[in-house]
Amino acid sequence: MRPVAVVGFGQIPVQKQQRATLRQMGAAVVQTALSSAGADPARVDALYACSMLSDELQGQKHVAALIADEAGLAGVEALEARAATAGGAAALRMAWLSVACGAADLAVAVGVEKMSDGIATPVLAKALDAQREVPDGATLISQNALLMALYREQYAVPVDGLAHFAVNAHANARHNPNALFQTKVITPADVLASRLISPPIRLLDCSPICDGAAAVLLAPLDAASRYTNHVVPVHASTVATDRFRIADRADPLALQAARRSAQAALVQAHLTLQDIDLFEVHDAFSIMACLLLEAVGFAAPGAGWRLAAEGGIRPDGRIPIATRGGLKARGHPIGATALYQVCEIVQQLTGQAGGNQLHNPHVGMMQSVGGAGVTVLTHIFGV
Amino acid sequence: MRPVAVVGFGQIPVQKQQRATLRQMGAAVVQTALSSAGADPARVDALYACSMLSDELQGQKHVAALIADEAGLAGVEALEARAATAGGAAALRMAWLSVACGAADLAVAVGVEKMSDGIATPVLAKALDAQREVPDGATLISQNALLMALYREQYAVPVDGLAHFAVNAHANARHNPNALFQTKVITPADVLASRLISPPIRLLDCSPICDGAAAVLLAPLDAASRYTNHVVPVHASTVATDRFRIADRADPLALQAARRSAQAALVQAHLTLQDIDLFEVHDAFSIMACLLLEAVGFAAPGAGWRLAAEGGIRPDGRIPIATRGGLKARGHPIGATALYQVCEIVQQLTGQAGGNQLHNPHVGMMQSVGGAGVTVLTHIFGV
Numbered sequence: 001m002r003p004v005a006v007v008g009f010g011q012i013p014v015q016k017q018q019r020a021t022l023r024q025m026g027a028a029v030v031q032t033a034l035s036s037a038g039a040d041p042a043r044v045d046a047l048y049a050c051s052m053l054s055d056e057l058q059g060q061k062h063v064a065a066l067i068a069d070e071a072g073l074a075g076v077e078a079l080e081a082r083a084a085t086a087g088g089a090a091a092l093r094m095a096w097l098s099v100a101c102g103a104a105d106l107a108v109a110v111g112v113e114k115m116s117d118g119i120a121t122p123v124l125a126k127a128l129d130a131q132r133e134v135p136d137g138a139t140l141i142s143q144n145a146l147l148m149a150l151y152r153e154q155y156a157v158p159v160d161g162l163a164h165f166a167v168n169a170h171a172n173a174r175h176n177p178n179a180l181f182q183t184k185v186i187t188p189a190d191v192l193a194s195r196l197i198s199p200p201i202r203l204l205d206c207s208p209i210c211d212g213a214a215a216v217l218l219a220p221l222d223a224a225s226r227y228t229n230h231v232v233p234v235h236a237s238t239v240a241t242d243r244f245r246i247a248d249r250a251d252p253l254a255l256q257a258a259r260r261s262a263q264a265a266l267v268q269a270h271l272t273l274q275d276i277d278l279f280e281v282h283d284a285f286s287i288m289a290c291l292l293l294e295a296v297g298f299a300a301p302g303a304g305w306r307l308a309a310e311g312g313i314r315p316d317g318r319i320p321i322a323t324r325g326g327l328k329a330r331g332h333p334i335g336a337t338a339l340y341q342v343c344e345i346v347q348q349l350t351g352q353a354g355g356n357q358l359h360n361p362h363v364g365m366m367q368s369v370g371g372a373g374v375t376v377l378t379h380i381f382g383v
Numbered sequence: 384m385r386p387v388a389v390v391g392f393g394q395i396p397v398q399k400q401q402r403a404t405l406r407q408m409g410a411a412v413v414q415t416a417l418s419s420a421g422a423d424p425a426r427v428d429a430l431y432a433c434s435m436l437s438d439e440l441q442g443q444k445h446v447a448a449l450i451a452d453e454a455g456l457a458g459v460e461a462l463e464a465r466a467a468t469a470g471g472a473a474a475l476r477m478a479w480l481s482v483a484c485g486a487a488d489l490a491v492a493v494g495v496e497k498m499s500d501g502i503a504t505p506v507l508a509k510a511l512d513a514q515r516e517v518p519d520g521a522t523l524i525s526q527n528a529l530l531m532a533l534y535r536e537q538y539a540v541p542v543d544g545l546a547h548f549a550v551n552a553h554a555n556a557r558h559n560p561n562a563l564f565q566t567k568v569i570t571p572a573d574v575l576a577s578r579l580i581s582p583p584i585r586l587l588d589c590s591p592i593c594d595g596a597a598a599v600l601l602a603p604l605d606a607a608s609r610y611t612n613h614v615v616p617v618h619a620s621t622v623a624t625d626r627f628r629i630a631d632r633a634d635p636l637a638l639q640a641a642r643r644s645a646q647a648a649l650v651q652a653h654l655t656l657q658d659i660d661l662f663e664v665h666d667a668f669s670i671m672a673c674l675l676l677e678a679v680g681f682a683a684p685g686a687g688w689r690l691a692a693e694g695g696i697r698p699d700g701r702i703p704i705a706t707r708g709g710l711k712a713r714g715h716p717i718g719a720t721a722l723y724q725v726c727e728i729v730q731q732l733t734g735q736a737g738g739n740q741l742h743n744p745h746v747g748m749m750q751s752v753g754g755a756g757v758t759v760l761t762h763i764f765g766v
Contacts (some may be wrong), residue, residue: 001485021514046622055438060513062467062627065757069627075643077622078758079473082463084445090462094477101484102384130443131404239429239460244445244452260458374448377463 004234004380007227008217009343014180016254017116018211022051022058024215026067026112029339033108033215037227045104046077048094050087050111050335052127054207057118066111077104084127085140085284087111089337089368090379092216096237099218108119110215111336120209124334127371129245140284141206143246143372145198151253152200155164155302163188164308165286166204166328172315173325175355176338180210180331207287207326214340230350235269235363236380238262242305244374257376258295258367260366265365265378273297276380277361278317278348280341282369283326292367293321317356323348324356338368342379349383386749387617388484389764391420391600392726397563397714400499400696401594405434405441408496408596410452412722416491416598424688429460430486431477433470433494433718436507440500460487466622467510468523468667470494471721472751474759475599479620482601493598494719503592507717510754511728512628523667524589526629526755528581531670535583536635538685546571547691548669549587549711555698556708558738563593563714588669590709595716597723613733618652618746619763622646624731627757640759641678641750648748648761659763660744661722661731662702665752666709675750676704698741706731707739721751725762732766 009158010032012025026049034041060066077098081090088111095109125139133143151157170186173179179263186204194203217227224231240260246252252356266272279298283289290304298319299307312318324330324344327337345364347353363382369375394416395408403411409432417424432447443449447461464473471494478492505618508522534540553569556562566615567588577586600610607614621644629635635728649655662681666672675689681702682690695701707713707727710720728747746765752758 001396023514052444055509058513059509059517061435061465062511062754062757064466065624065753066512066627068624069631074624074626075639076624078466078624079622080465081477082444082465083447083461087677093462094464094480097477097480097484097486100486101480101482103483126438126442126444128445129449131406134442209514239462241451241457241459241461242450243457244449248452256458370448371445374445 003221004096004218005221005224006216006232006234006342006346007034007219007224008039009215009346010036011178011214011340011343012212013178014210014212014333016210021024021025022054022060022071022112022114023066026110027070029213029215030067030071030108030110033217037217039106039217039227041072044073044076044106044108046095046107047073047328048091048109049080049203050082051090051113052085052087052115052334053115053120056123057114075290083375084370086368086370086375086377087335088382089379092338092342093200093237093239093377095218095262096234099220105220108217109339111339112213113333113335114211115209115333116211132311133245140372141198141201141377143287144287145201145252145326147252147291148200151287154253160188160192161305161309162286162290163191165289166191168313169283169322169326172323172356173329175332179266179325179329180208200278201285207284207332210331210333212331212336213350214336214343216339216342232346232349232381232383234379235382236265236266238264239377241375242373246372253291255291255295255373258292261376262296265380269380271363275363275367278323278364279321280345280360280364280366281321281326282367283322283328284332288369289321320358321351323358324353327348341366345381349381384483385485386604387479387601388604388607389417389599389615389617389725389729390602390607391422392598392729393419394561394597394723394726396561397593397595397596397716399593401497405443405446405497406439406449406453409493410453412596412598413450413454413491413493416600419447420531420598420600422454422610423543425490427456427459427491429478429481429490430456431462431464431474431492433464433471433474434496435468435470435717436496436498436503439506440497447580466758467753468717469721469751469753469758470718472718472762473722475725475762476620476760477623479617480602482603485591488603490601491598492722494722496716496718497594498592498716499594502505516628523586523755524581527668527670528584530635530674531583534670542690543575544688545669545673546574548666549574550718551696552666552705552709552711555706555739559707559713562628562708562712563591564712583614584668590667590711590715593714593716595714595719597719597726599722599725611686615729615732615764617762618765619648620648621651624758625756627749629755636674638674638678638756640756641675644759644761645679653762656747658746659748661741662704663728663747663749664704664709665750666705666711667715671752672704672726681758703741706741707736724749728764
């Protein structure tokens with residue numbers, strides 16, 4: 001297995017009601033990723049794509065070949081990867097495997113999602129068990145509400161205890177030109193005053209429905225300097241799963257897939273948790289950000305909310321998260337989300353994060369969660 | 384990149400109206416593949432799954448983690464791979480990459496499809512361009528009809544010229560206990576007398592709507608003999624794409640993705656076409672089998688139908704195809720189809736093909752086609 005690096009990336013601003021089509025959005029970020037690396041399109045060996053909702057919302061399957069064609073790459077290997085709401089990270093992992101293996105010398109991972117073409121929520125619920133969860137009325141929102149209620153009860157969390165995740169995310173999005181909410185600074189009181197969605201989850205506990213696309217270009221580490229002065233090695237790529245249904249898990253608040261995937265990634269990277277300078281977390285809901293911090297080990301069980309409330313997740317805190325807005329405020333265009341996370345980590349590690357720039361970070365971790373904690377991919381990047 | 388081998392496989396009979404659920408079907412073949420190799424489930428590192436239609440027909444995404452859980456593998460890496468109607472081969476390729484790369488020492492590729500839960504045809508059409516083909520009324524059937532009409536006109540093919548593909552497939556299915564049509568022997572006259580579906584395609588030119596699941600277990604070649612006496616090395620795994628729309632192709636009858644993918648596979652395997660003893664072809668429609676034979680080089684352009692009519696595709700012919708019934712008569716449960724093809728090639732190469740056993744074959748090739756020739760994966764196996 002040879003070392004792999006990110007050598008280019010492309011992203012478009014996350015927005016509502018994007019006018020461009022799915023294929024145009026995908027092709028645009030692929031072309032930006034290629035041009036950012038000065039890479040000849042004819043040298044691309046493989047393209048791995050993800051869209052979670054295109055089957056239903058655009059009536060479109062087969063998006064990898066479609067994007068490849070639109071980007072002028074027809075002929076190339078093009079396949080799709082999926083893992084429910086973590087699909088973008090699955091595409092990243094496929095591209096990584098392909099380069100690590102030697103099957104490709106230049107591979108693109110691209111994610112694209114247009115959630116505004118229709119009603120996304122019931123389609124998102126297909127990440128749950130269609131026979132044993134959905135018939136009971138479960139959705140991804142209700143499952144996260146269940147976890148949030150359990151968490152608040154078990155650890156006697158104050159009513160505004162989890163609000164600081166959204167506050168931090170919105171504060172960080174201010175300096176990200178690709179974020180959906182660039183100007184919406186909020187307070188814990190705003191979170192508590194926002195509309196109840198699925199008790200106890202309120203509107204500002206949720207990442208938004210939105211459209212977006214992002215892509216990253218991977219090459220073998222030993223060839224990476226041909227493409228860019230901003231080489232960012234991929235130190236680890238791992239996946240783990242949990243029991244599919246929350247009801248089958250011994251402790252629903254202990255996200256075993258997140259824990260296992262993170263531990264395996266640290267071993268693969270030859271690093272410890274103390275080496276991680278930033279954590280792009282899957283904050284689709286405040287409770288998910290909190291539970292991931294605990295599962296990975298940045299906070300003890302029940303202490304994740306306190307880490308947030310005490311400022312430990314802010315850019316100057318112990319473990320900065322959602323440094324450019326996260327899923328909450330940059331936005332969560334599902335299939336594209338993990339690729340946005342990579343772009344943001346690359347920007348942080350190469351001093352390109354503008355008004356969000358952390359002080360000299362060396363190692364960034366990201367996690368991507370499929371379903372209610374079922375499938376978790378962890379990637380670690382370092383310079 | 385280390386050599387990889389198939390060390391186990393599992394398949395269930397293809398049928399209509401399968402009573403088992405998607406997850407049960409998937410778990411059953413995974414468990415059979417593991418037990419056929421005497422493999423400890425706890426040693427499985429990765430599971431790659433494919434279902435093309437489950438989003439719509441079962442309201443179920445996230446099938447890799449679902450099948451892993453049902454098979455008792457919760458915890459394992461589990462991701463989905465897709466490439467429209469070639470998706471099973473994409474799962475195979477992901478598992479192959481994972482083992483070749485060293486990321487996994489034991490990986491399962493599993494495909495499952497229940498097409499009888501609803502109306503599959505419009506869902507299958509999502510493999511086409513939803514904005515530029517489907518609005519004009521195109522379906523996968525109509526696109527294949529277009530190719531068949533073009534072919535018959537361009538090469539002045541007699542009206543029964545393509546009928547021999549279905550005749551051969553049904554004859555071969557007789558001895559396959561997993562085939563949908565085990566007793567339905569047909570003649571060219573039967574094909575011509577069958578119902579017109581989308582002119583000039585008739586019912587017996589089409590593979591059937593059906594349910595099925597199949598899985599294969601991959602391990603590094605140097606560890607393969609621990610699992611089985613029937614080790615079948617994977618000599619090549621390649622993917623290529625074509626322009627997405629038939630209208631954008633210079634010559635619609637020259638399947639460039641099939642040609643490129645096959646040529647790359649032969650190079651990767653250090654073999655020539657003369658070394659191939661059997662070809663499990665993607666005979667979703669008679670015309671597709673014919674065009675693939677020509678694209679790969681088993682017949683000259685326009686001569687594929689003649690190869691079939693003269694018996695060259697039969698078990699005793701120059702290049703046996705669909706040796707256990709193919710998509711036409713074994714059945715084409717989309718996401719599972721490529722995995723059935725692997726099972727059948729393994730059976731042929733290890734003398735387990737029963738009444739269909741070819742005489743001492745050493746090398747088998749398979750192709751899987753996504754959409755109307757857009758994405759083609761080629762795999763070569765040899766002993």
